[in-house]
Amino acid sequence: MTESSARGAVDPRLLRRARATRAYLVAGVAAGTLTALLIVAQAWLLATAIAGTFEHRDLAAVGATWLPLAGVFLARGLLTWLNAVLAQRSAAAVKSQLRTEILAARLRSRGPAELDGAGLVSVLTQGLDALDGYFARYLPQLVLAATVPLVIGIAILTTDWVSALVVALTVPLIPLFMVLVGWLTQARVRKRAAIQERLAHHFADLVAGLPTLQVFGRAKAQAEGLRRTGEAHRRETMATLRVSFLSALVLELLATLSVAIVAVGIGLRVVDGQLTLFIGLFVLILAPEVYLPLRQVGVHYHDSADGVAATERAFALIDAAPLVTGSRPVPDLGAAVIEVEQVSVTYPGATEPGLTETSLLLGPGEMVAIGGPSGVGKSSLLAVLLSFVPPTTGRVLIGGVPLSELDQDAWRAVLAWVPQQPALLAGTIADNVRLGAPDAPTARVRSALDRAGAKQLDLDRTLVAGGEGLSAGEIRRVALARALLRIDCGGGQLLILDEPTAGLDAATELTVIAELRRLRIGTLLVSHRPAVLAAADRIVELAPAQLSHSAGQL
Numbered sequence: 001m002t003e004s005s006a007r008g009a010v011d012p013r014l015l016r017r018a019r020a021t022r023a024y025l026v027a028g029v030a031a032g033t034l035t036a037l038l039i040v041a042q043a044w045l046l047a048t049a050i051a052g053t054f055e056h057r058d059l060a061a062v063g064a065t066w067l068p069l070a071g072v073f074l075a076r077g078l079l080t081w082l083n084a085v086l087a088q089r090s091a092a093a094v095k096s097q098l099r100t101e102i103l104a105a106r107l108r109s110r111g112p113a114e115l116d117g118a119g120l121v122s123v124l125t126q127g128l129d130a131l132d133g134y135f136a137r138y139l140p141q142l143v144l145a146a147t148v149p150l151v152i153g154i155a156i157l158t159t160d161w162v163s164a165l166v167v168a169l170t171v172p173l174i175p176l177f178m179v180l181v182g183w184l185t186q187a188r189v190r191k192r193a194a195i196q197e198r199l200a201h202h203f204a205d206l207v208a209g210l211p212t213l214q215v216f217g218r219a220k221a222q223a224e225g226l227r228r229t230g231e232a233h234r235r236e237t238m239a240t241l242r243v244s245f246l247s248a249l250v251l252e253l254l255a256t257l258s259v260a261i262v263a264v265g266i267g268l269r270v271v272d273g274q275l276t277l278f279i280g281l282f283v284l285i286l287a288p289e290v291y292l293p294l295r296q297v298g299v300h301y302h303d304s305a306d307g308v309a310a311t312e313r314a315f316a317l318i319d320a321a322p323l324v325t326g327s328r329p330v331p332d333l334g335a336a337v338i339e340v341e342q343v344s345v346t347y348p349g350a351t352e353p354g355l356t357e358t359s360l361l362l363g364p365g366e367m368v369a370i371g372g373p374s375g376v377g378k379s380s381l382l383a384v385l386l387s388f389v390p391p392t393t394g395r396v397l398i399g400g401v402p403l404s405e406l407d408q409d410a411w412r413a414v415l416a417w418v419p420q421q422p423a424l425l426a427g428t429i430a431d432n433v434r435l436g437a438p439d440a441p442t443a444r445v446r447s448a449l450d451r452a453g454a455k456q457l458d459l460d461r462t463l464v465a466g467g468e469g470l471s472a473g474e475i476r477r478v479a480l481a482r483a484l485l486r487i488d489c490g491g492g493q494l495l496i497l498d499e500p501t502a503g504l505d506a507a508t509e510l511t512v513i514a515e516l517r518r519l520r521i522g523t524l525l526v527s528h529r530p531a532v533l534a535a536a537d538r539i540v541e542l543a544p545a546q547l548s549h550s551a552g553q554l
């Protein structure tokens with residue numbers, strides 16, 4: 001049995017999530033009990049009317065009961081409406097809380113590679129929307145299934161114990177079949193969720209790589225792959241629906257046969273004179289109502305399985321190991337030396353280290369360039385300093401304090417970073433430059449852009465996410481301006497730059513180098529460009545694994 005099925009269909013982690021859910025469950029139990037009492041009253045009134053009509057051979061009994069009956073119908077309608085409203089509200093509250101928690105967990109997590117775009121989007125959108133079925137249909141039904149059969153069972157027991165015995169013997173068959181159907185459904189739903197995620201990945205990859213695929217004439221082949229995944233998704237959805245419909249049919253059949261057994265018993269005893277017509281009718285009207293809520297749970301189990309699969313993925317994201325943070329304050333980088341001691345990084349699942357035993361020193365105000373062939377681990381070293389990746393061996397000391405013991409938020413607050421592939425967000429150019437210094441005055445934003453060689457870029461120009469419409473060089477300039485502004489106005493004390501001048505012309509490169517030198521703050525940069533390497537105080541040349549002992553010089 002899987003962890004989730006052991007946990008049952010009502011995941012306590014989900015119920016803990018929203019206050020609205022707890023209040024809703026309490027209200028649901030009250031509404032369920034009230035519904036059951038109304039059903040008993042309805043059966044009583046109907047039996048009175050019908051038996052009265054037969055026994056006295058006039059319609060006086062009908063006349064006396066139609067008003068209370070109308071009241072019962074109205075009250076049941078109101079309760080159903082109330083249940084639906086409460087269910088929708090609690091679904092919305094839980095979904096909104098889970099979305100917030102998932103995004104917060106993503107922000108707490110270490111590196112950029114842990115959760116990936118399309119999977120995250122799939123969970124946040126369709127994934128969590130599956131909770132609507134869980135809250136709006138399954139959970140209310142579960143509450144009804146717990147209250148209604150009990151109340152009605154007691155009503156039957158007090159009037160006809162023989163029928164109560166038949167009901168008591170046949171009712172457990174429904175949950176039994178439901179569990180069997182549930183096992184089948186759960187595996188199918190998981191498979192469907194996995195295919196849905198694959199479809200999302202496929203689609204995201206296709207859209208991102210469309211121009212490349214077009215140029216290489218592979219767009220059609222990719223579309224074919226997408227069609228195949230879509231077809232698999234359709235097949236799985238149909239299979240899930242088939243199981244769901246069949247399960248409803250089996251449960252329906254079981255309930256009908258059980259009611260038929262009760263009916264035959266009642267019929268024989270009424271004919272024999274052992275039972276009055278009124279009691280017979282009363283029990284006969286009530287009997288199907290015992291099975292109905294249980295049967296409906298089976299029907300809505302399908303909705304619940306979708307919701308449970310969604311929450312499993314949501315909780316996997318929320319519970320994923322967060323960035324472990326220490327609590328020590330960050331030493332003043334104006335005086336502290338950064339020491340990288342024999343650091344190596346082996347990525348999960350990799351056999352070879354991505355970075356092999358590397359050491360270096362970065363003094364206050366120093367600019368150190370890291371060189372070396374492609375794939376030797378330069379970006380990995382920067383990732384260690386950015387706390388994206390923990391060192392597999394070795395350690396990093398900041399002013400003598402291990403990096404892992406520092407308050408990680410405070411550490412990141414002193415960093416200014418230009419990644420190899422800078423990310424621009426939807427908004428104006430000014431918004432993007434202000435990312436690390438939100439309160440910086442406009443004049444400083446303008447100056448940062450000018451210093452980064454982006455005089456021509458208009459502050460108010462609106463960008464779409466990803467910086468579409470800007471050249472690769474312009475994107476890098478905006479990213480550089482962002483780092484410069486972080487140093488100027490955002491508390492940045494250490495510059496970490498990955499290929500800061502890639503895509504820039506020689507003249508702009510010189511301007512940027514001059515600006516970086518003028519800052520006189522600790523700068524660790526990766527570059528292959530001779531002009532940048534020449535401007536650095538020192539160059540640390542990384543070498544592939546077998547030569548690593550001769551590299552990593554201080």
Ligand SMILES: Nc1ncnc2c1ncn2[C@@H]1O[C@H](COP(=O)(O)OP(=O)(O)OP(=O)(O)O)[C@@H](O)[C@H]1O
Pocket residue numbers: 113347348350353354355373374375376377378379380381
């Ligand atoms: N997230 C990751 N998961 C697994 N392996 C990775 C990951 N990131 C990098 N690697 C591997 O680690 C090694 C070092 O990569 P890294 O990006 O640090 O090299 P680099 O020296 O910066 O290369 P380049 O100069 O081409 O940017 C490579 O073999 C790379 O495939």
